[in-house]
Amino acid sequence: MTVHDLFPFLSSIAIGMLIGLERERSHPADVHQSAGPRTFALLALSGTLAATIDPWVVVAGLCAAAALLVIGYLGTSRRDPGATTEVAALSTFLLGALAWHQTAVAAALGITVLVLLMSKTRIHSFARDVVTDREVDDAVKFLVMAFVVLPLLPNRDVGPYGAFNPERIWQLVLALSGISWVGYLATRALGPRRGPLIAGLAGGFISASATTASMGRLSRTDSQLRPAVAGAYIASIATFVQLAFIVTVGDRTLMPRLWPALVVGALVLAGVAGAMTIRPAKLDSNEAANVSAPPDDAAPRPFALKPALVLAGVLTIALLLGRWIVDVAGPRATLLATGAAGLADAHAGALTAATLHRQDQISTSIALLGVAVAVTANSGVKCILAFVAGGRRFGWRVAAGLVPASAAFLVATMVAA
Numbered sequence: 001m002t003v004h005d006l007f008p009f010l011s012s013i014a015i016g017m018l019i020g021l022e023r024e025r026s027h028p029a030d031v032h033q034s035a036g037p038r039t040f041a042l043l044a045l046s047g048t049l050a051a052t053i054d055p056w057v058v059v060a061g062l063c064a065a066a067a068l069l070v071i072g073y074l075g076t077s078r079r080d081p082g083a084t085t086e087v088a089a090l091s092t093f094l095l096g097a098l099a100w101h102q103t104a105v106a107a108a109l110g111i112t113v114l115v116l117l118m119s120k121t122r123i124h125s126f127a128r129d130v131v132t133d134r135e136v137d138d139a140v141k142f143l144v145m146a147f148v149v150l151p152l153l154p155n156r157d158v159g160p161y162g163a164f165n166p167e168r169i170w171q172l173v174l175a176l177s178g179i180s181w182v183g184y185l186a187t188r189a190l191g192p193r194r195g196p197l198i199a200g201l202a203g204g205f206i207s208a209s210a211t212t213a214s215m216g217r218l219s220r221t222d223s224q225l226r227p228a229v230a231g232a233y234i235a236s237i238a239t240f241v242q243l244a245f246i247v248t249v250g251d252r253t254l255m256p257r258l259w260p261a262l263v264v265g266a267l268v269l270a271g272v273a274g275a276m277t278i279r280p281a282k283l284d285s286n287e288a289a290n291v292s293a294p295p296d297d298a299a300p301r302p303f304a305l306k307p308a309l310v311l312a313g314v315l316t317i318a319l320l321l322g323r324w325i326v327d328v329a330g331p332r333a334t335l336l337a338t339g340a341a342g343l344a345d346a347h348a349g350a351l352t353a354a355t356l357h358r359q360d361q362i363s364t365s366i367a368l369l370g371v372a373v374a375v376t377a378n379s380g381v382k383c384i385l386a387f388v389a390g391g392r393r394f395g396w397r398v399a400a401g402l403v404p405a406s407a408a409f410l411v412a413t414m415v416a417a
Contacts, residue, residue: 008106011106012047012099013044014110015095015096015106016040016041016042016043019117022114023036023084024036026117026120040089043093044095047094051098051100095109150170155168159320162359168355172246172351201235201237201238205241208235208236212236212382212389212398213385213386215232215394216232216388219390228394229398232386233272233402236405237266240269241266242347243262243346243371244259246350249351250358251354251357258371260412261372261408261409262409265375265409265412268405269401269405272401335370335373337352337370338370338374339376339377346374346378347374349370349371349373350370353371356370368417376406379402382398383395383399
């Protein structure tokens with residue numbers, strides 16, 4: 001036996017010792033535990049030894065360990081009715097068995113178990129004080145959509161010009177809903193009184209154009225002008241983040257040449273937003289609460305299915321329009337189609353270009369330029385909304401950030417093309 005052959009055993013002992021130490025320290029000194037560091041280490045080592053013999057020995061060992069843990073639990077259940085230690089012990093035995101076959105995977109899972117055990121207070125606080133019943137319901141709906149509905153959809157192009165792929169359309173719905181969920185959780189984690197910056201970030205993951213208009217209405221007072229402008233910038237940064245997901249869904253082969261332009265555009269906006277908030281005007285606490293923490297009955301649901309379905313429909317129609325224009329007027333007319341789609345949403349034009357490229361209907365250069373045209377057109381719409389909703393002061397400030405960012409993104413994309 002070489003030193004390399006000992007790694008699974010050493011790894012299982014280390015996993016067992018770490019988990020056992022955490023279990024020992026998680027209880028007061030006067031509370032007797034049925035399993036401590038030595039027991040956990042021996043359980044993990046027993047699992048590894050059983051795996052070296054036969055899979056049925058692992059099953060028999062698991063049953064024996066479960067029986068011993070049940071006996072120990074009956075002796076301590078009156079003082080400590082929780083069963084976390086016993087479940088962790090069974091997991092440790094199985095991790096020890098896994099270590100014989102896949103040592104690295106067993107070590108990674110062991111660390112994951114350790115983190116979960118150490119995060120007891122945070123997880124309980126999050127479940128009791130942060131998560132609401134509505135958010136749990138929405139999470140269940142999202143999981144059903146992702147793991148029940150999606151596998152049932154066919155993955156093939158159907159309809160005129162093959163523009164409709166049920167699985168890809170549903171993936172778009174999931175991506176848009178998931179991004180909205182992440183934005184919502186970010187707002188919840190950072191607190192409801194962070195003002196327009198957090199409101200702009202969360203709103204930008206749903207609709208950067210609509211968020212820009214909302215920030216414009218907020219900017220009507222001098223005290224909120226600078227934070228509102230920064231919030232509009234942050235919302236547009238979310239557009240670049242979403243573009244990465246949308247283009248990846250459409251054709252992931254474009255991302256190696258597109259991501260530098262996305263980073264450049266986002267960095268320009270982030271720099272201008274940072275300059276706008278060096279000495280931000282202080283918001284009245286009541287006003288800040290009204291911006292970032294709307295009443296429960298008016299707050300958007302974290303799982304925004306309807307907006308995602310509408311946007312997915314717009315993206316699909318834009319894709320159909322793009323293929324029709326390509327079929328009638330030739331590949332270079334794609335730039336016209338992506339620009340027209342970008343007037344409504346930058347992601348529509350980007351998805352059109354990416355999908356057409358995936359199907360070999362346009363070249364890589366035309367696809368990249370199509371994404372850039374869509375972003376430029378959408379930035380123009382945002383500037384118009386800024387002037388209409390917030391007036392000249394807000395409009396000029398928003399344009400001062402969006403125009404350079406769009407120009408930088410366009411130039412970087414042309415270089416990549």
